[in-house]
Amino acid sequence: xxxxIVSAFGAVIAGVFGCALYYWxxxxxxxxxxxVRSGDVQRISANLKTHAAIRPWLFLGPALLLMIVxxxxxxxxxxILSFYDRSGGNFVGLANYWWAATDAQFRQSIFNNILWLxxxxxxxxxxxLVIAVLTDRIxxxxxxxxxxxxPMAISFVGASVIWKFIxxxxxxxxxxxGLLNAIVQFFGGDPQVWIAMPIWNNFFLMVxxxxxxxxxxxxxxxxxxxxxxxxxxxxxxxxxxxxxxxFWKIMVPQIWGTIAVVWTTxxxxxxxxxxxxxxxTNGQWNTMVLANLMFDWMFRGGGDxxxxxxxxxxxxxxxxxxxxxxxxxxxxxxxxx
Amino acid sequence: MTAAITLRRIGxxxxxxxxxxxxxxxxxxxxxxxxxxxxxxxxxxxxSSGWWTAFSGAAETSAARLGEPSTARQDGPNYVISGSVxxxxxxxxxxxxxxxxxxxxxxxxxxxxxxxxxxxxxTLTVNEDGSYTFTKNAPFTDKRGKRVYLSVAQPAxxxxxxxxxxxxxxxxxxxxxxxLTVAIPATIIPILISAFAAYALxxxxxxxxxxxxxxxxxxxxxxxxxxxxxxxxxxxxIGAFFGIASRSYVGIWLAHAAFGMPLAIYLLRNYIAGxxxxxxxxxxxxxxxxxxxxxRIVLPLSFPALASFSIFQFLWTWxxxxxxxxxxxxxxxxxxxxxxxxxxxxxMGGKWEILTASAFITIIVPIIVFFALQRYLVRGLLAGxxxxx
Numbered sequence: 020x021x022x023x024i025v026s027a028f029g030a031v032i033a034g035v036f037g038c039a040l041y042y043w044x045x046x047x048x049x050x051x052x053x054x055v056r057s058g059d060v061q062r063i064s065a066n067l068k069t070h071a072a073i074r075p076w077l078f079l080g081p082a083l084l085l086m087i088v089x090x091x092x093x094x095x096x097x098x099i100l101s102f103y104d105r106s107g108g109n110f111v112g113l114a115n116y117w118w119a120a121t122d123a124q125f126r127q128s129i130f131n132n133i134l135w136l137x138x139x140x141x142x143x144x145x146x147x148l149v150i151a152v153l154t155d156r157i158x159x160x161x162x163x164x165x166x167x168x169x170p171m172a173i174s175f176v177g178a179s180v181i182w183k184f185i186x187x188x189x190x191x192x193x194x195x196x197g198l199l200n201a202i203v204q205f206f207g208g209d210p211q212v213w214i215a216m217p218i219w220n221n222f223f224l225m226v227x228x229x230x231x232x233x234x235x236x237x238x239x240x241x242x243x244x245x246x247x248x249x250x251x252x253x254x255x256x257x258x259x260x261x262x263x264x265x266f267w268k269i270m271v272p273q274i275w276g277t278i279a280v281v282w283t284t285x286x287x288x289x290x291x292x293x294x295x296x297x298x299x300t301n302g303q304w305n306t307m308v309l310a311n312l313m314f315d316w317m318f319r320g321g322g323d324x325x326x327x328x329x330x331x332x333x334x335x336x337x338x339x340x341x342x343x344x345x346x347x348x349x350x351x352x353x354x355x356x
Numbered sequence: 357m358t359a360a361i362t363l364r365r366i367g368x369x370x371x372x373x374x375x376x377x378x379x380x381x382x383x384x385x386x387x388x389x390x391x392x393x394x395x396x397x398x399x400x401x402x403x404s405s406g407w408w409t410a411f412s413g414a415a416e417t418s419a420a421r422l423g424e425p426s427t428a429r430q431d432g433p434n435y436v437i438s439g440s441v442x443x444x445x446x447x448x449x450x451x452x453x454x455x456x457x458x459x460x461x462x463x464x465x466x467x468x469x470x471x472x473x474x475x476x477x478x479t480l481t482v483n484e485d486g487s488y489t490f491t492k493n494a495p496f497t498d499k500r501g502k503r504v505y506l507s508v509a510q511p512a513x514x515x516x517x518x519x520x521x522x523x524x525x526x527x528x529x530x531x532x533x534x535x536l537t538v539a540i541p542a543t544i545i546p547i548l549i550s551a552f553a554a555y556a557l558x559x560x561x562x563x564x565x566x567x568x569x570x571x572x573x574x575x576x577x578x579x580x581x582x583x584x585x586x587x588x589x590x591x592x593x594i595g596a597f598f599g600i601a602s603r604s605y606v607g608i609w610l611a612h613a614a615f616g617m618p619l620a621i622y623l624l625r626n627y628i629a630g631x632x633x634x635x636x637x638x639x640x641x642x643x644x645x646x647x648x649x650x651x652r653i654v655l656p657l658s659f660p661a662l663a664s665f666s667i668f669q670f671l672w673t674w675x676x677x678x679x680x681x682x683x684x685x686x687x688x689x690x691x692x693x694x695x696x697x698x699x700x701x702x703x704m705g706g707k708w709e710i711l712t713a714s715a716f717i718t719i720i721v722p723i724i725v726f727f728a729l730q731r732y733l734v735r736g737l738l739a740g741x742x743x744x745x
Contacts, residue, residue, distance in 0.1 A: 027533050031536075034541035034545060034609055035548075038545045039548060042552060046645075050645075075560040078552040078555060078560070079556045081552070081553075082553035082617055082621060085549065085610065085613055086575060086617050086618065089615065089617075090575050093582055093583035094582050096586035100586070150380060157374055163378075163380070163381050165727070166384060169388075169727075170388070171726070172726035173722065174676075174677070174722070175694075176694040176697050177675075177694070177715050180391065180701065180714075181715060184391055184712065185390065197406075198406070198408070238734055242738050291579050297677070298701055310581055317585060317588070317682075327584075334579045334581050334582070335578070335581075335582050338577045342577045349569065349622075350566070
């Protein structure tokens with residue numbers, strides 16, 4: 020154990036320092052090759068100009084390299100691989116796409132993903148908004164917010180164990196140690212194997228993500244609610260609006276932009292949902308989703324890169340509108356100097 | 357009276373707000389409390405009773421054999437065997453008897469102290485303290501003592517044994533170190549790299565800057581799934597070419613760094629571009645190079661943004677399962693905590709003492725980070741999601 024810790028620590032130090040060393044050395048090298056501290060004025064001025072041209076790329080270099088190797092190139096390569104067979108060696112045209120269009124499990128995954136997309140972002144945003152409004156009015160609101168926000172720190176796998184324990188089923192005669200079945204039994208119902216009930220089990224898995232993500236929606240929406248000008252609400256009160264009307268007609272319209280951001284952020288997360296399904300059911304009992312199906316095909320029977328590439332592309336296609344929207348927004352308010 | 361006055365002062369709607377927030381908080385906390393409590397209970401108790409009974413003590417079912425017929429004494433027309441169910445050689449753990457029965461399927465048929473008519477003219481009473489009286493209106497004919505089943509209340513007891521077990525024999529200790537080895541460099545490296553890039557994208561002039569910014573924003577949402585297949589192939593080829601393991605810590609550090617890079621650059625650029633122009637201009641006039649400006653001025657000033665992102669990245673790398681499964685492998689000594697927990701779910705399903713203790717070890721580090729640095733986390737979230745935040 021001790022040697023393991025030492026070697027881990029060594030790896031940490033080496034990795035971090037190796038990285039810092041690059042920036043330091045590359046700058047030193049620039050100073051030595053093109054000196055600006057001494058020599059004649061013309062030379063210095065020319066060197067300074069070269070510095071200004073080279074430096075941005077020294078600073079950006081590692082970031083660009085990483086993003087090109089790990090993100091840009093793979094996107095292109097995945098697209099190309101989708102037209103090749105399982106090993107990526109032979110061109111098969113649209114065969115993989117045709118397979119996807121006719122495969123029952125693929126259709127099941129699409130259906131489940133749509134179900135997740137319909138429920139989770141809406142539920143998180145709704146609960147987040149309600150909790151944000153409620154907690155803003157009480158003195159211990161910040162403590163309550165912390166507690167509801169806390170699951171965000173928990174891994175999907177950890178959350179899955181937590182909820183699997185709640186859904187635990189122990190035979191019809193046994194003592195139910197799962198909270199949900201104990202409650203059902205207390206009210207006279209029959210204990211169920213919740214995660215093996217097709218269609219409904221999807222919702223039991225969604226509860227986990229909602230439990231994790233509601234805090235995120237709450238934090239962001241609560242900040243947006245605080246940004247609403249006091250006067251608009253006062254004016255509504257004077258006009259005789261009740262709490263309900265103020266909420267729906269005055270507050271919600273003013274934070275539409277933030278609601279959209281929360282909604283799209285959770286939508287992207289839902290499209291990539293993987294860990295929860297893997298640990299809870301591994302796609303059994305009709306709970307398969309695209310990310311898990313893709314992972315499955317990456318390794319199933321030695322791996323089929325063509326088919327899993329097609330599945331990845333479907334996920335990519337789903338996030339593309341959001342991506343274009345983001346780029347447009349970002350170019351509109353470009354800061355910088 | 358006073359309660360009514362207080363109620364009027366608070367107002368009923370106000371009280372409803374307090375109550376509903378309280379209910380929501382409890383709902384949100386119960387799942388986590390459930391595994392925390394369970395991880396501290398004895399395995400036998402976990403399997404026999406719900407964790408919510410842990411504080412009131414649990415009922416355990418055990419069996420005991422009553423005294424042999426030869427010990428019977430005559431009492432008027434009846435024959436009586438008496439003693440304590442806890443004196444038998446095969447007796448279960450001591451405690452207070454809540455109920456008993458004569459069939460294994462129904463150990464709680466009769467409650468303690470009740471005189472149970474069990475047929476054949478036999479009457480059995482088992483008291484809470486374990487003493488029993490077994491009476492028959494004729495001589496006992498069985499050769500051995502009668503077997504009874506008991507529901508014995510155990511006092512609430514908690515133990516750290518489950519944690520000891522998972523840390524030493526279930527590979528969780530090793531996985532904990534692996535997780536740290538992955539998460540710490542995978543947090544620091546991208547911050548360093550993205551901070552330099554963010555500075556270049558906000559304070560340096562060069563052709564193509566606008567395009568790079570647009571691409572970075574676009575890359576934020578690219579799903580990880582798009583990268584996995586080509587990268588897996590590439591890692592395998594590099595491994596084969598150099599004759600080294602294709603799955604290594606360096607490999608996963610770089611993968612995590614790259615996947616977190618677009619968001620990091622975006623968040624840090626938003627912050628660094630907003631630093632006061634005068635400070636950086638005057639440093640330039642004083643002859644400081646961009647490298648010096650960055651290290652001496654920009655880095656210290658950007659501390660809040662760096663802290664925000666590092667918390668994100670740490671939580672993300674610590675909690676990640678997919679990247680670790682693909683780039684670090686699933687061998688027993690390469691598993692990170694999430695992977696180890698996932699493996700245990702497969703092999704130890706139903707052994708909740710192992711699963712809950714492992715899960716708690718997995719989530720405790722991020723929860724500590726969360727509560728200690730919540731301020732920065734919220735700030736980062738707002739900067740990333742709310743325009744102008």
